[in-house]
Amino acid sequence: MVLGATSPFAAAIGVFGTIYGAGASAVADPATIVLSSLVVFSGAVQFAAVGLLLTGAGPLAILLTAAMLNSRNLLLGAALRSSLEEPRRKRAFLAWWLVDETAGLTLASPAPPGRTLLFSGAFCYAAWVIGTAFGVLGASLASLEELVAAVFPVLFVGLAAQSTRTRDGVLRVAAAAVVSLLLAFAVPEIRSVIPAIAAVAVAMPGEKG
Amino acid sequence: MTIWLIVGLALLTYASRALALVFLPKPSPPVEAMLRRVPGPLFAGFAAISLVTSSGAATPPATLAAVLAALLVARTRSLLIILSAGLAGYSAAEVIGALF
Numbered sequence: 001m002v003l004g005a006t007s008p009f010a011a012a013i014g015v016f017g018t019i020y021g022a023g024a025s026a027v028a029d030p031a032t033i034v035l036s037s038l039v040v041f042s043g044a045v046q047f048a049a050v051g052l053l054l055t056g057a058g059p060l061a062i063l064l065t066a067a068m069l070n071s072r073n074l075l076l077g078a079a080l081r082s083s084l085e086e087p088r089r090k091r092a093f094l095a096w097w098l099v100d101e102t103a104g105l106t107l108a109s110p111a112p113p114g115r116t117l118l119f120s121g122a123f124c125y126a127a128w129v130i131g132t133a134f135g136v137l138g139a140s141l142a143s144l145e146e147l148v149a150a151v152f153p154v155l156f157v158g159l160a161a162q163s164t165r166t167r168d169g170v171l172r173v174a175a176a177a178v179v180s181l182l183l184a185f186a187v188p189e190i191r192s193v194i195p196a197i198a199a200v201a202v203a204m205p206g207e208k209g
Numbered sequence: 210m211t212i213w214l215i216v217g218l219a220l221l222t223y224a225s226r227a228l229a230l231v232f233l234p235k236p237s238p239p240v241e242a243m244l245r246r247v248p249g250p251l252f253a254g255f256a257a258i259s260l261v262t263s264s265g266a267a268t269p270p271a272t273l274a275a276v277l278a279a280l281l282v283a284r285t286r287s288l289l290i291i292l293s294a295g296l297a298g299y300s301a302a303e304v305i306g307a308l309f
Contacts, residue, residue: 008292028210036210039219049210049218059214066218070225077229079247082236095227100255107248147299150272153259154279154295160252161283161291169249176250180257188265195254203246206239 002111006120008155009101014127015148016043020050021135027053030136037132041125042099044069044192072196076103083113090114097121101155108162172202274302 017037024033027050040046045066052062077095080103084091094117102120109116164173179198184191236244256276260268267273278298279291 005288008288024210032210032212032215035212036215036218039215040222042218042222045218045222049214053210059211059217062214063217063221066221067225070222073222073225074229075247075251077226078233078236079244079251081229081233082241082244084230088231092227092231095230096223098226098230104248104252104255108252146269146271149259149268150275150295150299151292153256153272153276154292155288156252156256156259157276157279157283157295158286158288158291160249160256161286162288163249163252169246172246173249173253177253177257180254181260184258184261185265188261188263191258191261191263194258195251198254199247199251202250203243206242207246 002105002109002116002119003123005105005109006102006123008151009105009120010123010127012148012151012155013043013101013124014131015144017128017131018135018139019145020046021132022138022140023047023135024050024132025136026050033136034129034133037129041096041128042070043128068190069192071193072100073098075196075200076100079103080106080113080117083107084117086114094118094121097125099124104156104159108159168207175202270306271299271302275299 020037020043021033024036024046028036036046036049048065048069049062052065076098080098083106084094086094094114097117097120099121102117102124105120106113106116160173164170176195176198179201180194183194183198187194235241260273260276262268275295275298278301279295282290282294285291
């Protein structure tokens with residue numbers, strides 16, 4: 001069940017991995033590119049790093065950008081924390097698999113959260129690394145980029161729907177979507193942290209009644 | 210891209226993932242109730258920002274059509290149905306775009 005739900009995410013991540021592998025060839029050798037996917041496992045951070053390197057940015061600017069992009073992981077971790085009963089050492093292992101998609105699947109799935117995070121994370125990780133390797137080897141899936149880019153919002157609509165059961169929840173979801181959209185148009189530079197800001201803002205007020 | 214930059218990115222990324230998951234104590238009931246309300250809005254936010262490019266422009270109409278089609282069937286709460294509807298919306302927009 002976890003693998004079935006993860007498949008569309010993993011397929012999309014694999015395609016983006018290939019695009020990353022091909023694009024990063026301009027700033028690194030093949031072994032370094034694959035190593036980056038093996039040890040970083042973050043599309044947002046890795047794409048941003050390559051983009052900044054191409055503009056001539058230094059390591060400090062890249063690390064600061066990565067820190068900002070990663071800040072949303074704090075919220076995802078906090079949202080997952082209460083559902084994980086595992087001891088600290090096991091949570092430290094599970095943390096490796098925490099990305100937007102696996103956090104979404106874990107929070108929306110009725111299956112045990114630790115197991116969902118592990119299996120969905122391993123599946124997405126394999127897709128990301130294998131995709132990167134294909135990109136480094138010269139595969140080109142640039143023609144699919146637009147279609148795959150459309151798959152992510154659709155899947156997040158699905159996860160939002162699965163996580164929302166009440167009228168109050170629907171209103172909060174709609175408010176977060178509108179706020180995020182407006183902020184993304186207004187300040188695209190902080191686009192990656194906007195969903196976290198909007199989600200916390202609409203989740204703060206308690207439920208009525 | 211140097212090895213040291215990759216190591217720095219890896220450490221920063223893992224630290225951000227582990228900080229809350231490993232070191233945060235079990236939240237108090239009010240905080241837990243608030244955190245329980247976060248996922249739906251968070252995913253809606255991710256979907257919404259996907260409709261805007263990093264330069265602040267709108268994504269292609271086909272992406273918007275995919276999301277609108279997905280929203281139409283969101284009440285089913287089925288990831289498969291929502292994904293199928295999204296792909297159908299995307300394809301329909303592409304066909305219409307090619308015709309006109």
